[in-house]
Amino acid sequence: MTAPARTRTSADLIRAEEPVLAHNYHPLPVVVARAEGAWVEDVEGRRYLDMLAGYSALNFGHRHPDLIAAAHRQLDRLTLTSRAFHNDRLAAFAERLAGLTGLDMVLPMNTGAEAVESAVKVARKWAYDVKGVPDGQATIVVAAENFHGRTTTIVSFSTDETARTGFGPFTPGFRIVPYNDLAALEAAVDDTTAAVLIEPIQGEAGVVVPDDGYLTGVRELTRRKGCLFVSDEIQSGLGRTGRTLAVEHEGVEPDVVLLGKALGGGIVPVSAVVARREVLGVLRPGEHGSTFGGNPLAAAVGTAVVELLETGEFQRRAAELGVVLRGGLASLVGKGVVGFRARGLWAGVDVDPAIGTGREVSERLMREGVLVKDTHGSTIRLAPPLTITSGELESALGTLEKVLAA
Template sequence: MIVDDRLRTPDAVRDAQRWTAHNYHPLPVVISSAEGAWLTDVDGRRYLDFLAGYSALNFGHRHPRLIAAAHAQLDRLTLTSRAFVHDQFADFCRELAELCGKDLVLPMNTGAEAVETAIKVARKWGYRVKGVPDGQATIVVAEGNFHGRTTTIVGFSTDPDAHDDFGPYTPGFRIVPYGDLDALSAAIDDTTVAVLIEPIQGEQGVVVPPEGYLPGVRRVCTERDVLLLADEIQSGLGRTGDTFACDHEGVVPDMYLLGKALGGGIVPVSAVAADADVLGVLRPGQHGSTFGGNPLACAVGTEVVRLLATGEFQHRSTELGARLHAGLHELVGEGLVAVRGRGLWAGLDIDPALMTGRQACERLAERGVLAKDTHGSTIRLAPPLVVTEAEIDEALTQLAAVLAG
């Protein structure tokens, strides 16, 4: 239904471009409301959300339990800073630690902050526990990584858009090919304090490593006295069909890096979870955040953990993900070159002779499905875990129509 005599979208897009730095290239869609897996724009047109805020909306838009938790907390207390303890803090940290099977949690706000926290903790652990000489700690990372946008993190990105023109870069990182266990092992020496890795590389196009790679990384880290830091900011919290992507191969990292879905699509919430012999190296005044672990974030985050504790959303991701991937594989050779992923998460390589990923997303949007391109002719699909079979089928139908031209 059109809600105005003329379309509002063009003016809204133009105003956004006028008043903001152009660090994003969004589709020309202006969202005004949402519910579940559906978005509605300023002109009343509805879209299926098959991006889910890069997995920040695993539980869909405005999940009733999450909205209720936020409303209740807004009426009581929203911020104290960590100078004091508030009544939501302990429950959030305890329940998240139990979900992760770890002793301790350190809450922050954004995914990049979780990664920065992990880097700092790993270095301090290396100096205080492993005995690495001061200032010499190294961390092994993978090509194609995406861990955030801070100056430290982009320094070890291999994506020119993320990396170039932001130096000088922080030293201490060694980059190896993703999925190459021999290269990773060879990069470790007595100065290495950690391996920082995504169990599935999201921004790279939902790249799943070879079978046995993650257990191999775990084994090498254990043998060489190196921390395994698993960046589950996109892949964790039900997205792949297990609570964590590492679970698929029985791998337990030394530290989980969490974010995105932890805030329920309402507030930015991130955290790292590890045992006391790792996170216990921090002392008061050595790391913190004004908003990290605030009452509103903890109230919402606790409800997120409780939603995951039942296993319902992990099960949905497994069952509905199988339906999604079966439909996508039918399109290989019909415009798709390859399909990757796990659970309700997929990377699709479109035949570059047909169109770019951007063009595919624009055409999908015209047909009422929102997705995101990356790296040329690749697009990513990550519907919220509340999506239905009928909604998956509708998205597949529209994708097939786009590929058919």
């Protein structure tokens, strides 16, 4: 009689990845098999509270019923046409997304990095066609410690040596200035500047929130200097900070907004460049494209995401629960936490290095049933789904307190 097949454990599956997967990630040793809401379950049935939410790709939690239903309906009808033809879902998606952001036109793409790359092309084209910058001389000003992706063009203006080393030669045309420094930005912008591209909150750097007035200053400077303000809201947007967009905390309206991650609802990769008509209007057929960008399945899910945000419920939840998050973290300062930065349901927490690195603290939290991710040094990031309850959030903060005390 044939013996029953042995269920593969987490350790088995992790070992199986080693020889066949490129080693471009160093994940925590947990193998997720199922998920719902703010909770995930590994192959052995252990449950974990997800306090990372796919770097904000899961703002609405795992398998939100409205988003799953939208995907199922579309899967039964049509999934892909390419942009060689029209499809019956794309116009509604673009119209609703433009309305949500207060802008005019949408360029649908797939990943966040594609949205950034697309914005670089659009900004340069606008500089040549509209601003009158001589061909080949357009520059884009960015901030140090940025994270906009890891393509070769994007790492050309990164200051993260891990992302850069060994991948040159790099794309020219970028100027890097310190984040949150309006004087440095003013000095870097000149007649060749097509755009200033920044994150309104720097996520990968440790959820760095700029001083009040910085974003307003960027908007005023770009208007005065005649260049575009491009706001990368791929992590900070779509409810994460308690507003639809993080720039709304200062009442700022960029020329271009970049969206991704949560726009796909944790189901499919969806990103978009959303901009004023005179900016995206510079593109002509054949100058840019994507086989999958704007596909019917992505458009259906993206529309359902916009519908959730149109109610304002998730923005309110992030703002209200953000008070709980800040209060809990404030109570831990001096008890293993040396500082933190937070806005809405998003925080970078600096742990006392004597307690451990961010990786070590993340592993300890994992063993206690809470999933987070480290960033530089002894900093961990918290970005739970916006569907998390106050009780679940307080439980996670209690677990953090326990781990720090231990």
